[in-house]
Amino acid sequence: MGKQRFKIFMAVVVALLCGAAGQGEAGTPVFGNMSGLTVPASYKVTNLDFSAIAINDAGQVLSSDCRFYDKGNVISIYTPVQPCIGVGLNNAGQALVFGGYQSPVTYIYSNGNLTQLNTAPWYSPSWIVRPEGINDSGKVIATAEYSGWLSYSVLFDTVNGTSTNLSAMIPGVGYNGPRTITNKGDVSGWYWDANYSSQGYVIRSNIFSQVPYFYPVINDNGVTVGNRSVLDPVTGTRYEHMFYSKNGMEVDLGNFGGSYIRAEAVNEAGLAVGYGAYNPTINGLNYGFVTDGRKLYNLNDLVPAGTPTISTASGINAYGQIAAGVILTPITPPVTTAYPDIAAGKVSLQALDYDFGVKALHYSLNGEAEVVEASGAATIQLVPGVTNTVSYYAIDNADNVETARTITVNLDTVPPVTTPVLNGYVGQNGWFTSAVQVALSAIDNSSGIARTEYSPDGVNWTVYTAPLNITASGVTTVYYRSVDTNNNTEATKSIAVSIDQAAPVTTAVVSGTLGTNGLYTSAVKVALSGIDTASGIARTEYSVDQTTWTAYAATVDIQTDSTTTVYYRSVDLAGNVEAVKSVTFTIDKTAPFIGSMNPAANAVNVPIASSITIIFSEDISTGGAFAGVALMRGLTKVATLNTVSGNTVTIKPVKLLGKMATYTVTVPAGAVIDAAGNNSAASSFSFTTGRR
Known part of the structure; x- marks a missing residue:
């Protein structure tokens, strides 16, 4: 490699051994099996006479020197550029290989056909593309290196013939590379940060995350497995430990005493494989391992005695078969x-x-x-x-x-039958006059009831566990159904729960000609109006004695001059009876009239010192024409003092009356009024005095 690339490589080595950014101390173990599986007690060893590096769910195997094992047949993959190096194998039977070391060319072998991967625009004299993995849809991850200065994580889509530079979302100095790709297209790998320290990354759903591991591997179920440097508190030396994380939980799996350890693959069940170093004071050899997230298992302890040393494990399929140079198959019951x-x-x-x-x-x-x-x-x-x-x-x-x-x-195909039972105070016409409990009872004569459920609208359902308490006034509809253990669902049913706990309210309106003092001077009409917002009015009724009740149909007419009390109430359709109410009023249509006078009309020999009194039919008060009340002697008005008290008008002459004289008393209309304001009629009478 070039000098600059060698310097960068050495920087990574120093960072790993000395504990650069991204490292941490040994974490507190989280006990329990995080993968949900366990490692078998032993494995069957199959030696295919080549170094197996990958195995898929169909049992097909790829070797490091491009031999492809399929159902007992071994096929040697020949690439135009030699030597051929095996990289990965997916469940579609596609083998990912490359030819040549210095300027590698990537190929995909499938069903006897070898296809060169289109790595444009990355493949050029300045760029070197090295494949790292392939998923079941044929997407390939690779490292694209530029003259030792740059290293990019690149995703190739073999179906669409496109490529994506994942480095666009990876921070750092532009030196990174991928490790694994899942069937969902998520990618894990490594990168150098701004301090040239090696970090791990995971890209899930196109979202980048830094992880605290140097070379992480991932699956589609949230498992991340990777190594991190941990300080030994006894020796003060840093060693690499294997870590297993899922759903925010992390387990420090440790190592077998050596200075380094690497994870190579993790299947969808969460079993991970890789390799590490023994304690150099023992033998300094590598070992292959498998882990279920609970502890590390040395594969050499799980194979029959005499098996050659297993120094690595690079692939694992869904059934737990491991590619470790040889093929390791779990010895488990069918x-x-x-x-x-x-x-x-x-x-x-x-x-x-x-x-x-x-x-x-x-x-x-x-x-x-x-x-x-x-x-x-x-x-x-x-x-x-x-x-x-x-x-x-x-x-x-x-x-x-x-x-x-x-x-x-x-084999039950008949849905269950649900019956509702309503408990409450039963009124009339199907109405309840209290809160109602709705109990649902379901029967299924075959598979049995899985659940009963109810809904306020027939859309949003709640599992029934106890009777429903309905308190709302008015009509509430409860939808219900049951499902049996064979998933037969009853057709939705419903029941209307009608509740009216309140009596109606009746209003009385009294109309007529209102005189004074709250008295009516005409017949009175009483109009009754009942309201009930729940069940509605069944009837309104009235009584004048609270004994005999009459259904109200039209206004109640009261003609008699008297004080009358009208009692009334309403009953709703639920049977709620309103408390009796009443309205009281007095009718006085009769004007006050003269019942007697003293002296009487046409009386003679009336003493000359007499006062005149006029007694009316009821108590009176002065009316608007009271000033017109007069005592006349011929055409002459006699001076008098006129007063009203109770039902009597008193006319007191200021002087003695004349002897043997005729006087006339004149009371004009409206001179007096009764309590209701009725005006008296006009009247007059005469009398004659005596000699003394």
Whole structure:
């Protein structure tokens, strides 16, 4: 390499050994299995006579020298530019290789065809493109180097023939490179920051993040695995530890005593593989490892005695098979998967074993005699209308026995039936006069009830756990349905809950000719109006004695001169009865009239010292014409003092009356009025005095 590139390389080495930016102390272990899987107790070793570096889910293998293993056949991939170097392998069977060291050319081998990757505009005399990985959709990540000065992370899309410079979102000095690409297109890698210190990066959903690991690898389920320098508090020396992180949790997995450790791959289940160094005081050799996020496992401890040293592990497929120079297959019992088909009324069983193969599948339907199927697959016809139980397990050719399992399948196709029960004070016409509890009861005579649910609108559903308490006035609609354990859903039903807890309100309006003192001088009409905002008015009624009630249909007419009380109330459709109300009024249509006078009309021999009194039919007061009340002797008006008290008008002459004289008393209309303001009629009478 050039001098400048050598200086940069040495800067990275110094940064790694001395603990530059991005490093940290040993973290507190987070106990538990973060991947959700465990490492098997042992592996079967398959030696393909070449150094396996990658293995896909179909068991195809790629070697470092471009040999491709597929179903027992070994194919040597020949590239026009030699030597051929194997890089990666995806689940579509595409092998990523390159030819040549100094000016490498990238190729993709698939189904016997070798296609050169279009690396333009990066491939030129000044640029060197080295592939690093390929995902299942054929996207390739590569390092593009420019004369030792620049190193870029580049993504090539083999379908569209495009390339993306990922370095545009990676900070630092323009020196970076990728490590892994996931099937979602997320990328991990390394870069140099402004201080020329090596850092790790992850790009998920086109969002860049720095991670505290030097060379991280990732999967699509949020797992990141990588190395970081950790200070040994005893020796004061920094060593690389392996770290495993997921969902914000991190485990320091440590190492096996050596100075460095690297992760190479992690599958979607979260099992990661890589290599590291032993303690140099022991033998100084490398070792391959596997981890489930709980601890590091040395692969040499998990293979049969006599197996050559496994110094690296560079690939792992979904089934846990590891490419480690040799192929390591977990020695585990077979796994049987049950596929129920409710519509067809059957269950299909498929047993798989990736190490020794399936020897036999054993199953039983509803406790009947066990059936053995050597093919490892079976289709079982279920009994209709009942709950079927299928028990099954498989045995592989190494006599590993799978733990027996069962699947329960109900061929129920009839939805459940839900019944509502309303509890509350029942009024009239289907209305309740209290809060109402709605209890839902569901029955399913086959698979059983999975859940009952309710909704206020038939759209947003809530799981029913206890009776619903309805308090709102008016009509509330409750929608409900149930689902059985076979996922049969009842058609949506509804019930209207009608609540009216309030009595109606009646208003009385009194109309007539209003005189004085609140008295009416005409007949009176009483108009009643009832309001009920919930159930509505059933009837309004009135009474004048609170004993006999009459349904109100039109205004109540009161003609009689008297004080009258009209009692009234309304009843709503729910049966709520309003508390009795009343309105009281007095009618006085009759004007005051003269009942008697003293002296009487046409009286004779009236004493000359007499005062004249006029007694009316009721209490009176002076009216507008009271000044016209007069005592006349012929045409002469006699001076008098006129007063009103109670029902009496008193006319007192100022002087003695004349002897043997005739006098006339004149009371004009309106001279007096009663309490209602009725005017008295005009009247007059005469009398004659005596001799003394």
